[in-house]
Amino acid sequence: MSTDGNAAYGKKSFTRSKSHFANRITADGKDGWPVEAGRYRLVVSRACPWASRAVISRRLLGLEDAISLAVADPIQDDRSWRFTLDSGGRDPVLGIRYLSEAYDARETEYPGGVSVPAIVDVPSGKLVTNDYQRITLDFATEWKALHRPGAPDLYPEPLRGEIDEVVEGVYRDVNNGVYRAGFATKQEEYEDACRDVFRRLELVSRRLADRRYLVGDSITEADIRLFTTLVRFDAVYHGHFKCNQWKLAENPVLWAYARDLYQTPGFGDTVDFDHIKQHYYRVHTGINPTGIVPLGPELSGWLSPHDREALGGRPFGDGTPPGPVPVAERVPGMGLP
Template sequence: MTESDAENGSYVEPGEFKRDTNYITTRITRDGRDGYPVEAGRYRLVAARACPWANRTLIVRRLLGLEDALSLGLCGPTHDKLSWTFDLDPGGVDPVLGIPRLRDAYLARFPEYPRGITVPAIVDVPTGQVVTNDYARITLDFSTEWVEFHRPGAPQLYPEPLRAEIDKVDEQVFHEVNNGVYRCGFAGSQEAYDAAYDRLFRALDWLTDRLSTQRYLVGDTITEADVRLFTTLARFDPVYHGHFKCNRSKLAEMPVLWDYARDLFQTPGFGDTIDFGQIKTHYYAVHRDINPTGVIPKGPDLANWLTPHDRAKLGGRPFGDGTPPPPPVPAEQVPPVPTDAEQE
């Protein structure tokens, strides 16, 4: 193991990459059955803009208008093998939790916590203890348990009549796409990589067929399913195509998925959570066993995310009977996508 591997951790595994999906399953609910009732101001969402799993929570929090009820702590784009850190904050300490590492909140509740320190995580501010890092459940609970604190006009991201279909699509997208790109990037053998590559692009072809005749993945409005796919698509050309060797086609060379991704990116609540600089820094600087030099590429062109997509011709209403979220508060704004002239 090189010195950089020791600092950052090692990600490539022998053979096929297998994700640890054992998360802290404690839930924050209206009835508080796990000991954590929904309360405005009690909890802090800790995320990182670089991470696709955390990015989901940033989007749903924005769309539902939970900013006033649930504060946000942001880790920087890099971390070492121990923990995500609050190096974006003055003194490298989260101003609400008073800790330099997210690991501190995990160990406050589980002194012998045996797994990786992951984002997103929700921390109970009074105790400083992590409540949950179960990212798949967190966003669903935002929709179903935090209803009292939704903004007027919040969309229905997990409508009851569509839940079975959303769950089915989410399951497919998670295994074949969200995790599929990691299965390619962290493959430890040619055989494992080849199999992962084929699975990924079969799934992207399936999504292309599905989205060629409908604007959104399930129903005629944005749902949880679109949020989960979008965070992978947003990272595809800047990271996964080259860094993870998912290189049959760039996203920009898959017309249906490219139009779909730009449609969402240009929808309030999606693109305004994306920080391409942090995304590239995270993957290329942290995964030193894949990118030993830590060099971060200048490309690709990002201004094309703002080009017309023409998806409205398929119908659909992005927010259903709801309304778009207001602009992000100043403290949560991301850098704008650079124009062509700025990238030259």
């Protein structure tokens, strides 16, 4: 079963396929899908790190009124992502029970599984794109006309080369690396992936020792991509995926960096630790056949002081923080008010 980010796993080694539906929603509509307020629906799972990128970007840029949000149940069945969190088990806007119905409306017998994030065209009910690598970049660049006043520049043109270089290493060794380790079926395969994870984390830690953010002096796409793995690290990747050379909370630089972002509006207020743990521990039965969900780790530390302000930097650059989370999108528990 494919779960998040076009992941494929089973008896063979873990692989991550390219997005089959790679159309883009652009300002000029060159792929046939123009940016248009209210036309599209972003479908996510709060458990999925790839989908969480899109949720964070949407919130930071103030796109809540421009593109609506559908949140799938973190527990899947044999048809993958489902809308059982909604009244009647149907998405209230799309009217469907399963995300696969939007995929089927676009193309029957498509290769690959049903993945999030996905953007669906509301009038036709058809999937537009599941290109998890591109969606957030297009939110930052193609959707500018619909950004809120004071929206930050998450992919500033002068820094794109450096951002791309940083995120390439983070993607290969950290974002994807934890999955390669977790779904490895051979000892050597696991050890290679696990070493890659911690080698890259050490490099990132050294980079962040004297700078608040990964690239430039404000939050960019690079920080969003790293954060969504870090926030899941101790809760699931350390134990469930056997990435246990050390915990995030044991690395002073990365732990402070992750808390800094978590406490920044647009980050922690989108995180649902319950969805994260329920998904990983109950859906990945090949790794956790009992389906038992651990009680820990203790989460209150995410709200403890981080002292990263001393490094300078401006979280939103020349922009401003996003406003309050829409009532319908508030996360219970650890999400910041």
